[in-house]
Amino acid sequence: MEKTTLFDKIWDSHVVKSVPAGPDVFFIDKHFIHEVTSPVAFLNLEKRGIGVKYPEKTIATPDHNVPTVDQDQTIKDKLSRMQVERLRENCKKYGIELHDLGSAHHGIVHVIGPELGVTQPGMTIVCGDSHTSTHGAFGAIAFGIGTSEVEMVLATQCIMQSKAKKMRISVEGELGKGVTSKDIILYIIAKISAAGATGYFVEYAGSAIRNLSMEARMTICNMSIEMGARGGLIAPDETTFNYLEGKRYTPKGEEWDKALAYWKTLKTDEGAVFDKEYHYDAADIEPMITYGTNPGMGIKVVGNIPTTEGMEGSNKTSYLKSLDYMGFAPGESVEGKQVDYVFVGSCTNGRIEDIRSVAEFVKGKRKADNITAWIVPGSREVEKQAHAEGLVKILEDAGFELRQPGCSACLAMNDDKIPSGKLAVSTSNRNFEGRQGPGARTMLASPLTVAAVAITGRVTDPREVFAN
Numbered sequence: 001m002e003k004t005t006l007f008d009k010i011w012d013s014h015v016v017k018s019v020p021a022g023p024d025v026f027f028i029d030k031h032f033i034h035e036v037t038s039p040v041a042f043l044n045l046e047k048r049g050i051g052v053k054y055p056e057k058t059i060a061t062p063d064h065n066v067p068t069v070d071q072d073q074t075i076k077d078k079l080s081r082m083q084v085e086r087l088r089e090n091c092k093k094y095g096i097e098l099h100d101l102g103s104a105h106h107g108i109v110h111v112i113g114p115e116l117g118v119t120q121p122g123m124t125i126v127c128g129d130s131h132t133s134t135h136g137a138f139g140a141i142a143f144g145i146g147t148s149e150v151e152m153v154l155a156t157q158c159i160m161q162s163k164a165k166k167m168r169i170s171v172e173g174e175l176g177k178g179v180t181s182k183d184i185i186l187y188i189i190a191k192i193s194a195a196g197a198t199g200y201f202v203e204y205a206g207s208a209i210r211n212l213s214m215e216a217r218m219t220i221c222n223m224s225i226e227m228g229a230r231g232g233l234i235a236p237d238e239t240t241f242n243y244l245e246g247k248r249y250t251p252k253g254e255e256w257d258k259a260l261a262y263w264k265t266l267k268t269d270e271g272a273v274f275d276k277e278y279h280y281d282a283a284d285i286e287p288m289i290t291y292g293t294n295p296g297m298g299i300k301v302v303g304n305i306p307t308t309e310g311m312e313g314s315n316k317t318s319y320l321k322s323l324d325y326m327g328f329a330p331g332e333s334v335e336g337k338q339v340d341y342v343f344v345g346s347c348t349n350g351r352i353e354d355i356r357s358v359a360e361f362v363k364g365k366r367k368a369d370n371i372t373a374w375i376v377p378g379s380r381e382v383e384k385q386a387h388a389e390g391l392v393k394i395l396e397d398a399g400f401e402l403r404q405p406g407c408s409a410c411l412a413m414n415d416d417k418i419p420s421g422k423l424a425v426s427t428s429n430r431n432f433e434g435r436q437g438p439g440a441r442t443m444l445a446s447p448l449t450v451a452a453v454a455i456t457g458r459v460t461d462p463r464e465v466f467a468n
Contacts, residue, residue, distance in 0.1 A: 003269040006235050007166050007201050010141045010266070014124045016158055023160040028057070029123040031153050032109045033096070035062040035083040036413070037128025041151035042090040052094040052154045059118055060091050061099040063108045064129075064413045068376055068403035071101050080414065094154075107379025107405040110134040110347035114218065115381050117247025121236040121263040126153055131347050131429060133224045136233035137217035138240055139266045141201070143231040164230045165199050165275040168268075170206035173282035178463040180357075181216035182349060182427065182446035184208065185223045186288035186298045192278065194296030198228030200276065203268060208282040209234060214243040215353040222348045223429050226295040235267040287462055290431050290444040291334050292322040297431075299334070301449060301461045307331045325433055326441050327423075334443070334459050341372045341424035342454045343436070344447055345403075346410035349427035350378030352385045354447045358400075359391040361451035361465070367399035368457025374416065375400050376408040400454070412437045425453045 004012075017025040038060070045051070052058065065080035075081035084101070091098040099105045105112055110131055113119040121139035126132060128150045135142035149159055169188060189196075202224050209220070217234050224232030241260060244250045251259045286300040299305065305323070307330045308316050323329060328337075344350070344358055355375060367373050375395055377383040383405055386392050392402050409416040410428040412435065418424045420439025427450055428435075431442040443459070452462040 003272040005166050005268045005272045005274065006139060006203055006233060006266055007141065007164075008272075010122055010124065010139075011163060013122075014141075019160075023162045026159050026161045027124065028126050028153050028157055028159060030113075030118055030125045031058040031157075032113055032125070032127035032129075032132070033058060033060045033087070033150065034064055034109050034127070034129065035087040036064045037147050037150055038090065039083055039086040040147050041128075041154060042086070042094075044151050045154060050155045052096065054157045055095040056097075057157060058096045058154065059099070059113070060087055060096050061106055061109050061112055062087055062101060063405075064407045064411065066101060066406040067415050068406045068408045069415075071404045077415070104380055107377075107381065108347045108350060108407055110218075110222070111350060111378030111382065114138065114214070114243075115247070115379060117244055117250035120244065120250065120259070121240060121266050126159065130225045131222050133229070133231040134218050134222040134347055136221040136224065136231050137214060138244075139233055139236035139263070141231065141233065144225065164201040167197055167200040167202045167229070167276045167278070168274045169202055169204055169278045169280070171204070171208040171280045171282050171285075172206040173208055174211075175208060175282050175285065178287055178448055178461075178466055179285050180446040180448055181212055181219040183285055183288045184282075185220045185226075186290065186295070186444065187285045188278075188280065189223065189227045189296050190288065190298035191280070192227055192296075194226060194294040195228040196296070197224070200229050202229045202232040203274075204232060204234050205268075210237065210239075213353060214239060215351045218351070219348055223295065226429060236263050287446065287449050289334060289425070289449060289459065290442075291326065291328055292319075293325055293431055293433050294322075295429065295431060295444060297322065298444070301445070301459065302335055304331055304333050305329070335461065337423070337459045338370060339425050339453050339458060340370065340422040341374070341418050342450045343374050343376070343409045343418075343424055343426040343428065344450055345374070345376030345378065345408050346428040347378065347407070348410075348429045349447050350376060350382065352382050354427065355382065355386050355391055355395075356389070357447050358451045359394045361448060361462070362398040362400070362455060363394050365398055365455050367454045370457045371399075371454050373400040373454045374403060374409060376403045376416070377405050379405050398454075409436050411435060412440070418442070425450050425459065
């Protein structure tokens with residue numbers, strides 16, 4: 001009997017038709033939509049006189065453009081307001097479930113899907129957003145698509161896709177103090193580069209991965225796209241099943257038992273072959289931070305920026321351009337550099353565990369005077385939990401500003417922008433030029449590292465603050 005990977009098992013069971021020497025016609029179980037990539041898709045459906053084939057398989061929420069203050073008021077930005085209004089109109093017209101601003105389950109699309117139990121093992125999931133890979137943490141094939149593909153899925157519930165190559169990344173051993181899942185993924189991307197997994201679907205394995213919570217696993221899979229991967233996934237296990245049990249959309253009673261029996265089959269067979277494999281030791285991973293303008297430009301917080309030794313031509317030119325944008329120099333340490341803003345949030349690190357870890361860290365402390373500190377929950381549910389657990393008071397006493405749910409300062413499509421030239425340490429997923437606002441400079445790090453930066457006002461190893 002042929003040994004197959006988890007990716008193969010899910011992919012092959014969803015192929016409707018294979019095109020000879022071409023892509024597969026691939027069935028999609030769940031389609032998430034938001035206000036940015038859906039309006040044109042719906043407009044094209046209308047022009048062609050086509051409806052939505054399975055509206056019950058689509059779930060919507062506005063997240064990218066929404067303000068994170070005064071969400072009960074009219075959105076001031078005209079384009080943002082129009083996009084949110086179009087989403088409301090289209091969902092009403094086609095009978096699509098919408099978790100709108102102010103509703104109990106509003107939030108970032110990749111946060112509310114798992115919270116509601118919409119995301120389940122063995123599923124195929126798409127969204128017009130690259131960080132759809134987040135849902136792979138549940139043992140699902142999840143990836144981002146473009147606007148024309150959003151239209152295709154709405155009309156047919158299928159997509160045309162060529163099967164990706166397979167990569168396995170194993171991390172074995174125990175993580176050290178102050179090291180989180182964000183550090184694991186930043187470490188991996190720094191090792192293989194921002195293009196190192198291009199063309200692959202990545203399965204994460206090993207004891208260090210298995211020991212992570214579901215929320216930590218989501219952080220890992222979320223950033224798979226940042227090393228060029230088509231997506232990432234982790235085999236479901238008891239941690240997964242315990243997280244999902246009792247959620248709003250998970251099966252109940254006998255249906256739960258049936259689903260569980262299937263989910264337990266979703267693992268890579270012993271001896272299955274991957275196109276590429278990497279192995280890492282958890283003990284080698286320390287708190288990480290980026291220093292450049294792509295997520296692969298990462299070092300240990302206590303490390304030095306690489307020199308240009310061995311670099312030539314355009315590689316050297318682009319490297320120096322990146323450092324010039326950041327205001328850094330080859331070979332220097334980043335530790336101790338003064339910071340202006342910290343941001344905790346996004347579909348990478350805007351979950352309740354992230355907010356808990358920051359609150360625990362800053363309890364009884366006060367942020368540095370030079371720091372503006374924003375905390376943005378990934379959903380209304382996270383916001384509600386943060387209030388119920390007393391985290392909001394701890395954070396506000398420490399000088400943090402808690403905002404309302406949304407993508408916020410991850411991508412500057414809303415009002416939460418880092419001013420030009422200012423340096424931000426952020427829990428988000430991208431540090432491209434201008435990603436958090438025109439001229440803004442971004443260093444990516446874990447919530448613990450961000451908390452340490454907030455307290456000291458400079459790039460700081462969180463283990464130093466732990467020790468005090």
